[in-house]
Amino acid sequence: MADAHKLEIFRGLLKFKSNTQKIWGILIFLTIVTAVEVALGITKPKALTGTTFLGMKILNWIFIILTLVKAYYIAWDFMHLRDEKSALRRAIVWTPIFLVAYLIFILLFEADYIYNVFKDGFVTWNF
Amino acid sequence: MDSTITTAAEENTWGGGNRPLGASYGKLMMWFFLVSDALTFSGFLAAYGFSRFKFIETWPIADEVFTHVPFFHGNYPMYYVAFMTFILIMSSVTMVLAVDAGHRMKKNSVIWYMFLTIIGGAIFVGSQAWEWATFINGDYGAVETKGGRILQFVKADTGERAALNDFAKTIPGDRVAHENKNGIWFYDEGYRPSYTVNEVIEGFKTNSNIVVRTETINAEGEKMVLSRQESLSKLQSAVQVVEGANLIHNEYGSRLFADFFFFITGFHGFHVFSGVLINLIIFFNVALGTYEKRGHYEMVEKVGLYWHFVDLVWVFVFTFFYLV
Structure with missing residues (x-):
């Protein structure tokens, strides 16, 4: 297993000759994604901050998606999940995803409810 | 039946030493x-x-x-x-x-x-x-209101942030330090900000270019800036000067x-x-x-x-x- 690295990323679009080469390739990719994030964060294009989707700015959705993309490549290529058996991979990935998605869902809904109570529930807090 | 026959492979399954996850x-x-x-x-x-x-x-x-x-x-x-x-x-x-x-x-x-x-x-x-x-x-310092909200200061003409020492007035006054020997129950003085609320308000009154910026974010995604008049009335509820951040006070906004x-x-x-x-x-x-x-x-x-x-x-x- 240790020597059998899978050297394809982007579903086989990009094939590397060696594991070392793949590592540098991933670094370049992660750097580009981070640079895009920082550039968007500094310029904050009006087109992306003005429109919302599911109550959140499009720009923030882009940030979150890019973060998940980065997390995927760190886990898959740096932590070698790509080379592990799929059972191990699924156990590691889907357990937190399920729990965290549930946690985020209940907490953000509750927070939004409290926000509304503060806003129109005759509660003075901003004074 | 198959299950009654103990094969070598089965023995290996339950005998330990397996690595199903590799x-x-x-x-x-x-x-x-x-x-x-x-x-x-x-x-x-x-x-x-x-x-x-x-x-x-x-x-x-x-x-x-x-x-x-x-x-x-x-x-x-x-x-x-x-x-x-x-x-x-x-x-x-x-x-x-x-x-x-x-x-x-x-x-x-x-x-x-x-x-x-x-x-x-x-x-x-x-x-x-x-x-x-x-x-x-x-960075700039701010004041905290009775309700624990933060009021920051900006320059009215440029919209840039104004630091407290840009405009706060220094009012000389006697301050009696509480000393250990005078108190039955002595608390250390602790941290003191560079200006008092009064000095900030007086400085604000004499400096017409300063306005208050509240924590509220407007539709453009920017913090709301008050007019001179609103600023002054808002400042009446200020109770203390905050410089920097710790677990209790935070000059940047919400302490959370x-x-x-x-x-x-x-x-x-x-x-x-x-x-x-x-x-x-x-x-x-x-x-x-x-x-x-x-x-x-x-x-x-x-x-x-x-x-x-x-x-x-x-x-x-x-x-x-x-x-x-």
Whole structure:
């Protein structure tokens, strides 16, 4: 297993000759994604901050998606999940995803409810 | 029936020594730990999201909080954090190169890559400390109202932030320090801001170019700036001057922001710090030839997993604290 690295990323679009080469390739990719994030964060294009989707700015959705993309490549290529058996991979990935998605869902809904109570529930807090 | 026949293969199934996941015990345990640690961090970040959504209209804007770069003056939002992120990703790369060199049993390469990883980690922890110090010392200063809200000051003509010492008046006055010998119950004086509320208000009255900026975010995603008249009436509810941030007061806005900043980046920084220590131990083991004798460098792979995890967490902290 240790020597059998899978050297394809982007579903086989990009094939590397060696594991070392793949590592540098991933670094370049992660750097580009981070640079895009920082550039968007500094310029904050009006087109992306003005429109919302599911109550959140499009720009923030882009940030979150890019973060998940980065997390995927760190886990898959740096932590070698790509080379592990799929059972191990699924156990590691889907357990937190399920729990965290549930946690985020209940907490953000509750927070939004409290926000509304503060806003129109005759509660003075901003004074 | 098939089940009554004991084959050699079946004996092997229940006899132990199987590796259905194809990973060693140590690696599996590291993954167990990482998954549980991921859940811990997710809990913190979800709690941050909870507080933020609760105060969605008044939450501080990260771009306006983290604007400093060491050795440079001026307003550089995010550049330094981006640099820190890059350092951490870079040290992740040298770590994975060390693991790769370990697979090929190249001891000297492993030593070098481990060394570079430790340096990267140290730079990151140092940057984190600097970031904390800057955050704690504060920028412009602000006043806190009776309700615990923060009022900041901007210049009316340019819209730039105004520091307290740009306009606050110094009113000479006698201050009787409470001394140990005079009190039955003595409290140390503790921290005192550079100006009193009265000095700030008097300075505000004489300086017509200063207006108050509230915590409220308007439709354009900017903090709401009041008119002169509104500012003055708002200032009547000011009870204290706040400079910098701690767990109780925060000149940048909501105090929860500072609390979560200290807690989450602190917890992450602690992970990086212990990661550096563990890397150091492994580094010395590699240098002493422990793994060369053992015949494999799996230990490097295991600490590598931990190190990448620290990087992985930072990617999320970076997004949710600095970008979103």
